[in-house]
Amino acid sequence: MRCLIVDDEPLAHDVILKYIEDVPFLQTEGQCYLATEALSFLRSHQVDLIFLDIRMPKLSGLDFLRTLDHRPLVIITSAYEEHALESFDLEVCDYLLKPFRFDRFLKAANRALSIFTLKQQQSIAAIPVMPAAQQESGSIYIKSDKKLVQLNLNEIWYLESLGNYVKVWNEQKYILTPRTLSGFEEQLPSEHFVRIHKSFILNKRFVNYIDGNLIRLRNGKELPLGKNYRHVVKLLMGE
Secondary structure: OEEEEEOOOHHHHHHHHHHHHOOOOOEEEEEEOOHHHHHHHHHHOOOOEEEEOOOOOOOOHHHHHHHOOOOOEEEEEEOOHHHHHHHHHOOOOEEEEOOOOHHHHHHHHHHHHHHHHHHHHHHHHOOOOOOHHHOOOOEEEEEEOOEEEEEEHHHOOEEEEEOOEEEEEOOOOEEEEOOOHHHHHHHOOOOOEEEEEOOEEEEHHHEEEEEOOEEEEOOOOEEEOOHHHHHHHHHHOOO
């Protein structure tokens, strides 16, 4: 997450900069010592999270927030607790009371990351699905990380349901997409892809052997064979 620090105290910048360095998913995009400077900065830079002081010259942090049509996520960093209620009315992620320790900073950062991830997933879900007629032969398009990604069917080993999402696995890693497994079952060619469990669809090409209720793949991964899907064994064996 790209971060902007807005605070009129140099010491506060030093502390937050050091804390950001110790959090893997945060990176400093910019520093401003006045809210008016931050307004100019945001016109030419995109940030995901602002660490914002409240009492600053010329323009307070909360008045600064009210001027923004499209607000990044915000964590308030203030020495004054009386502004907390007003801050949360402006939908800030958290309110850090100075001086704050790293463990409290990390808790606020994790909360911001959860909100940021949820917003990204909602944005992904808003992308239209590529019509089947527009798909190239031997490949499909899936939505992931705000993009449409083209996948070769020969490289998909299996698909795993995760609530309203599906993990599309190749040999070693997966892409997460906001789809249902049933939707994939209707889309994927049945001569190669078989539903073996309520949570799994398998590419027959990569089956090594079947042992009771387990299906072992060529890479050593084992998948369960659901009791209601025993009939697919013949399909996996090519019968």
